[in-house]
Amino acid sequence: xxxxxxxxxxxxxxxxxxxxxxxxxxxxxxxxxxxxxxxxxxxxxxxxxxxxxxxxxxxxxxxxxxxxxxxxxxxxxxxxxxxxxxxxxxxxxxxxxxxxxxxxxxxxxxxxxxxxxxxxxxxxxxxxxxxxxxxxxxxxxxxxxxxxxxxxxxxxxxxxxxxxxxxxxxxxxxxxxxxxxxxxxxxxxxxxxxxxxxxxxxxxxxxxxxxxxxxxxxxxxxxxxxxxxxxxxxxxxxxxxxxxxxxxxxxxxxxxxxxxxxxxxxxxxxxxxxxxxxxxxxxxxxxxxxxxxxxxxxxxxxxxxxxxxxxxxxxxxxxxxxxxxxxxxxxxxxxxxxxxxxxxxxxxxxxxxxxxxxxxxxxxxxxxxxxxxxxxxxxxxxxxxxxxxxxxxxxxxxxxxxxxxxxxxxxxxxxxxxxxxxxxxxxxxxxxxx
Amino acid sequence: xxxxxxxxxxxxxxxxxxxxxxxxxxxxxxxxxxxxxxxxxxxxxxxxxxxxxxxxxxxxxxxxxxxxxxxxxxxxxxxxxxxxxxxxxxxxxxxxxxxxxxxxxxxxxxxxxxxxxxxxxxxxxxxxxxxxxxxxxxxxxxxxxxxxxxxxxxxxxxxxxxxxxxxxxxxxxxxxxxxxxxxxxxxxxxxxxxxxxxxxxxxxxxxxxxxxxxxxxxxxxxxxxxxxxxxxxxxxxxxxxxxxxxxxxxxxxxxxxxxxxxxxxxxxxxxxxxxxxxxxxxxxxxxxxxxxxxxxxxxxxxxxxxxxxxxxxxxxxxxxxxxxxxxxxxxxxxxxxxxxxxxxxxxxxxxxxxxxxxxxxxxxxxxxxxxxxxxxxxxxxxxxxxxxxxxxxxxxxxxxxxxxxxxxxxxxxxxxxxxxxxxxxxxxxxxxxx
Numbered sequence: 001x002x003x004x005x006x007x008x009x010x011x012x013x014x015x016x017x018x019x020x021x022x023x024x025x026x027x028x029x030x031x032x033x034x035x036x037x038x039x040x041x042x043x044x045x046x047x048x049x050x051x052x053x054x055x056x057x058x059x060x061x062x063x064x065x066x067x068x069x070x071x072x073x074x075x076x077x078x079x080x081x082x083x084x085x086x087x088x089x090x091x092x093x094x095x096x097x098x099x100x101x102x103x104x105x106x107x108x109x110x111x112x113x114x115x116x117x118x119x120x121x122x123x124x125x126x127x128x129x130x131x132x133x134x135x136x137x138x139x140x141x142x143x144x145x146x147x148x149x150x151x152x153x154x155x156x157x158x159x160x161x162x163x164x165x166x167x168x169x170x171x172x173x174x175x176x177x178x179x180x181x182x183x184x185x186x187x188x189x190x191x192x193x194x195x196x197x198x199x200x201x202x203x204x205x206x207x208x209x210x211x212x213x214x215x216x217x218x219x220x221x222x223x224x225x226x227x228x229x230x231x232x233x234x235x236x237x238x239x240x241x242x243x244x245x246x247x248x249x250x251x252x253x254x255x256x257x258x259x260x261x262x263x264x265x266x267x268x269x270x271x272x273x274x275x276x277x278x279x280x281x282x283x284x285x286x287x288x289x290x291x292x293x294x295x296x297x298x299x300x301x302x303x304x305x306x307x308x309x310x311x312x313x314x315x316x317x318x319x320x321x322x323x324x325x326x327x328x329x330x331x332x333x334x335x336x337x338x339x340x341x342x343x344x345x346x347x348x349x350x351x352x353x354x355x356x357x358x359x360x361x362x363x364x365x366x367x368x369x370x371x372x373x374x375x376x377x378x379x380x381x382x383x384x385x386x387x388x389x390x391x392x393x394x395x396x397x398x399x400x401x402x403x404x405x406x407x408x409x410x411x412x413x414x415x416x417x418x419x420x421x422x423x424x425x426x427x428x429x430x431x432x433x434x
Numbered sequence: 435x436x437x438x439x440x441x442x443x444x445x446x447x448x449x450x451x452x453x454x455x456x457x458x459x460x461x462x463x464x465x466x467x468x469x470x471x472x473x474x475x476x477x478x479x480x481x482x483x484x485x486x487x488x489x490x491x492x493x494x495x496x497x498x499x500x501x502x503x504x505x506x507x508x509x510x511x512x513x514x515x516x517x518x519x520x521x522x523x524x525x526x527x528x529x530x531x532x533x534x535x536x537x538x539x540x541x542x543x544x545x546x547x548x549x550x551x552x553x554x555x556x557x558x559x560x561x562x563x564x565x566x567x568x569x570x571x572x573x574x575x576x577x578x579x580x581x582x583x584x585x586x587x588x589x590x591x592x593x594x595x596x597x598x599x600x601x602x603x604x605x606x607x608x609x610x611x612x613x614x615x616x617x618x619x620x621x622x623x624x625x626x627x628x629x630x631x632x633x634x635x636x637x638x639x640x641x642x643x644x645x646x647x648x649x650x651x652x653x654x655x656x657x658x659x660x661x662x663x664x665x666x667x668x669x670x671x672x673x674x675x676x677x678x679x680x681x682x683x684x685x686x687x688x689x690x691x692x693x694x695x696x697x698x699x700x701x702x703x704x705x706x707x708x709x710x711x712x713x714x715x716x717x718x719x720x721x722x723x724x725x726x727x728x729x730x731x732x733x734x735x736x737x738x739x740x741x742x743x744x745x746x747x748x749x750x751x752x753x754x755x756x757x758x759x760x761x762x763x764x765x766x767x768x769x770x771x772x773x774x775x776x777x778x779x780x781x782x783x784x785x786x787x788x789x790x791x792x793x794x795x796x797x798x799x800x801x802x803x804x805x806x807x808x809x810x811x812x813x814x815x816x817x818x819x820x821x822x823x824x825x826x827x828x829x830x831x832x833x834x835x836x837x838x839x840x841x842x843x844x845x846x847x848x849x850x851x852x853x854x855x856x857x858x859x860x861x862x863x864x865x866x867x868x
Contacts, residue, residue, distance in 0.1 A: 015460075015463070015476065016463055016467075016472075016473040016474070016475070016476065017463060017464070017467045017473065017650065018460050018461070018462070018463030018464025018465070018466075018467055018473075018652065019464075019650070019651060019652050019653065020460070021455060021456070021457055021460045022455070022456060022459070022460070022476075023455055025456070025478070026449075026452050026454070026455040026456070027452070028452070029449070029450055029451060029452030030451070030452025030453070031452070032452075033450075033451040033452055038450075039450040039451065039452075039480075040450070040479070040480075040485065041450070041477060041478065041479050041485065041488075041489070042449065042450065042456075042476075042477070042478040042479075043475060043476070043477050043478075044459070044475065044476040044477075045474070045475050045476075046473075046474075051474065051475065054475075054496070055475070058492065062488070216451065216453070217453060218452070218453050219453065280749075281743075283722075283725075283741075286726075286729075287725050287726050287728070287729025287730070287734075287738075287741075288717075288722030288723065288724065288725025288726040288728075288729065288741050288743070289722065289726040289729075290722065291717075291721050291722025291725070291726075291743045292720075292721050292722040292723040292725075292726045292834075294721070294722075295720075295721025295722060295723075295743070295745070295795075295834075296721070296830065296831065296834070298796070298797055298798060298830055299798060300721075300745070301745050301746070304721075304743075304745050304746075305745060305746040305748070305749055306742065306743055306744050306745050306746055306749035306753060307717075307721075307722050307741070307742070307743035307745075308740065308741070308742050308743075308753070309715075309722070309725045309729070309738075309740055309741035309742075309743075310740050311729065311734070311735050311738050311739060311740050311741075312735070312738075312739040312740055312783065314739070314783070314784070315714075315739055315740035315782070315783050318782060318783070319740060319742070319753065319782055319783075348749070348752060348753055349746070349748070349749050349752070349753075350748070361729075362732070363732055364732060364733060396730065396732060397730065400726075400729075400730070
């Protein structure tokens with residue numbers, strides 16, 4: 001079956017009134033693109049039946065696959081199911097199995113079930129129910145033949161956690177099968193740090209002929225991921241993917257810090273855990289952000305002993321033992337002070353590595369010698385104390401984030417036995433004007 | 435002129451391939467809704483001329499105001515201007531003033547100007563140029579008469595910073611004037627903490643007859659804002675707004691921590707600065723997040739002396755002077771330990787207030803006595819040491835965020851001379867199932 005083009009619909013007043021950013025559509029666009037499907041449009045409408053019908057109608061005109069999120073809840077303003085049934089000219093039928101499951105969920109929570117929840121047990125006749133393992137509202141899929149060919153209509157709930165799980169569990173596998181190609185899709189993603197998206201784009205250019213794989217970037221700074229997707233017969237796809245991924249990796253190797261959907265703080269955590277190393281941090285300009293990121297990883301108490309955010313110079317002295325002479329001679333923002341901070345926090349906690357940041361996040365505080373964006377990093381370890389000065393740029397938020405990513409990358413490199421000071425940030429290409 | 439309904443268009447392959455989340459459309463939906471305009475739909479398309487033309491056509495069919503972002507850049511795939519000109523049946527005309535300004539921008543940056551940048555000096559005949567103070571690509575507005583009435587077409591660049599500024603500077607003022615009503619719109623926003631969106635919704639119900647003002651919520655947790663918008667003749671609008679805002683405020687007063695677009699950390703910072711108070715923080719379960727948030731505010735070094743993230747018990751003892759006996763008797767997650775942490779960090783830094791958090795962010799580490807979500811807060815000050823235990827819920831990220839917001843609210847209340855322990859979090863109403 002040929003399914004080449006998708007329309008993504010998002011339903012809910014919270015979108016058209018600006019209460020909610022539409023991250024569901026973004027997730028679907030990313031996953032469909034990776035599966036080799038072109039997304040023709042993304043349409044958001046509120047909860048009015050006319051608008052919902054219009055959106056489905058246009059979606060069916062522009063695409064052979066229409067995927068919607070939202071409008072499947074128990075309340076009166078959840079109208080997706082009715083709209084699809086009317087458009088497909090199907091009546092609604094009761095699904096007792098789904099009704100039983102909804103009753104069981106409420107019973108298990110020891111909560112009375114509002115009767116309107118059973119609204120979620122009605123489906124357009126002929127639809128396949130898509131199970132929702134994380135909530136009460138299942139989705140459905142309905143394939144209908146129209147004057148211009150088959151149309152595949154998929155309705156999913158709007159709760160992101162439920163929707164994404166259902167896409168991975170039900171929608172993508174069905175899609176691969178329904179397209180009935182001798183080819184299946186497989187992809188691999190690399191996480192990178194140190195090069196901008198446009199710099200990566202240049203590096204990757206020409207690495208793969210289009211027939212051998214498609215490369216896509218996705219930037220959610222400080223995370224820039226590079227995904228390669230190949231289409232091949234089932235028996236060959238793994239081998240083809242391995243080959244394409246290897247070609248890609250050769251181009252971007254210095255910037256790759258992980259494979260798969262993982263963050264820098266997770267990579268650092270896993271390395272420290274595997275190698276039985278502990279870490280302590282002395283932050284100045286990053287203000288606690290590194291500690292926050294490290295502690296976002298469950299179980300981080302196994303390797304993070306503590307953090308001192310030494311904003312005031314007096315705290316640098318009393319808590320970390322930075323000497324007054326060093327502060328006076330080199331200034332708080334200096335490699336020398338960073339080194340004493342790193343050594344101090346390591347001594348205080350007994351950690352294997354002491355990491356320190358000091359710099360000027362701005363917008364105030366810059367000088368000709370040490371402009372906004374100046375960053376000094378130090379890492380004190382049994383193998384010695386490393387330090388380096390960087391010049392970053394951007395606003396306060398960006399500088400803090402970039403500094404935290406650089407600092408975490410230092411820990412990663414050290415844990416791997418590499419030189420941490422080799423870490424850096426290069427932006428090639430021009431930032432786009434508008 | 436009657437302008438009642440808008441369509442928002444977003445143009446760019448980065449949207450339909452899932453590389454970028456469409457925050458522009460969300461911003462526009464929020465601002466237009468606040469101005470009393472109904473958003474009929476949000477449509478995103480890639481850079482193909484046919485799709486762009488389709489989106490503009492549907493937008494004009496559904497709405498009398500069509501606002502688009504993106505597709506105004508200098509490259510070949512920036513096609514919004516041509517699409518609008520064709521749809522409106524206007525030729526493109528050269529604007530020498532804009533061309534001069536683009537040349538000047540490049541000259542000022544000492545950068546050679548790629549010739550294609552001058553593409554941005556062409557506009558549909560009859561369009562009004564909307565200046566872009568922050569970039570090279572101006573926007574434009576074109577009003578045309580069609581068989582079904584006037585259509586107002588506005589094209590803005592896709593860079594969020596530039597776009598939002600142009601909306602505030604040019605679009606909204608024009609809109610207010612063009613609607614030519616004897617009425618103008620004015621709004622006021624309250625920032626709240628302590629009640630969920632549905633709880634606020636219940637509190638506010640019936641506070642204002644629809645003729646006296648429209649109330650809208652916007653949740654970007656931990657920030658939940660409540661905006662009231664009134665429409666009234668220019669001479670009356672301020673008075674009417676003041677009255678509506680006062681009625682609203684009476685309903686939600688216990689939860690309001692600020693008026694206007696401001697964050698909890700900015701409010702705390704301003705209070706500490708005004709009252710010449712300094713703060714130090716001992717974080718356990720929040721892992722540095724409170725320090726990170728406080729230091730996101732420029733100039734926070736004036737009142738934040740330092741932060742100790744005491745993840746390991748040994749660090750609680752060595753860096754903060756928490757006694758081994760207290761740890762052994764009450765456990766690390768206890769009001770008693772929180773109190774010693776708060777006193778310890780205050781002593782270490784000499785701050786006026788020492789704030790401490792200890793708790794269980796999960797997903798591991800919970801016990802029947804102290805389940806995941808247990809939080810103990812303490813604030814040590816010259817007026818005494820306050821402490822309280824809370825039971826939060828949610829995943830690790832949510833618990834950290836909610837704990838940091840509660841802790842900051844404690845500092846705010848203390849700085850105002852109130853009882854910090856009165857702060858709390860109430861969720862009324864049911865979380866929505868799907």
